Amino acid sequence: MKYSKQRDVILNTVLSSYNHPTAEEIYEIVRKEIPNISLGTVYRNLNKLAEAGIIKKIQMSNGNFRFDRQEDTYNHFYCKQCDQIHDIPSSNFKDINTIIKDKIGYEIDIFDTMFVGICKNCQNK
Amino acid sequence: MKYSKQRDVILNTVLSSYNHPTAEEIYEIVRKEIPNISLGTVYRNLNKLAEAGIIKKIQMSNGNFRFDRQEDTYNHFYCKQCDQIHDIPSSNFKDINTIIKDKIGYEIDIFDTMFVGICKNCQNK
DNA sequence: AATGAAAGTAGTAATGATTACTACTTAAGG
């Protein structure tokens, strides 16, 4: 992979984001540093970085994508109420794989499964 | 809700489908009975039927929708390998809600969560 | 340093599933 200023800035933007930004949101941030960067370039590099396993590409319930740092100790939970992705330590889901595997023989990939429900904050309302 | 031949045929098509068809697939089947039906009509009625709780609208990992009979005793599992949705009796997931609730306080809605992984068939290959 | 091929980019066009719009048609209650 050849070096490019564009990819470098895109990567650093993702690495310093803690709110699971969309490609468009990343584009807006990167634009401040490289004003004439193309949105297509942002998409291409985000996909390339995700492909290489350097960042994570996660799918929202509406089919759109969001991007994230690569931390394989965290799972994702989507709250229907506040429309936000929450990080959850994957240790919480450790038992689930074995439960399902024992019961029906299917192997759940917890890092690909986006859990859906109501987060703690939204419950207290 | 006023009666319409179109909606009637669309509903019966969904009710007699066991493979989680897309709107387009339903369109192709309905076309045989009502050749000049509009794809927009299929979409509109599928959404209306889902809204009314008569059928189920489920979201695939690529953001597209598929439609299903309404059986609230079954959950959905998407196999990454064979690209198919499998029905799983929801009793298998009963424990999961309480486990998660106890551990982190979040309430998972198992009927909205699409579990992802490798099905039994694909494991034996 | 000069060269050249492969990889990258900006700008724009295309895609594809879904929804919105519009003028016409139908269901169904009084």
Place this chain on the structure above:
DNA sequence: CCTTAAGTAGTAATCATTACTACTTTCATT
């Protein structure tokens, strides 16, 4: 029968994402 609200066919618009094209940059090799 009328009336009118709901439904339809056909087509245009959306919107996130990807593809295309002509130009530019990186970087290994002379």
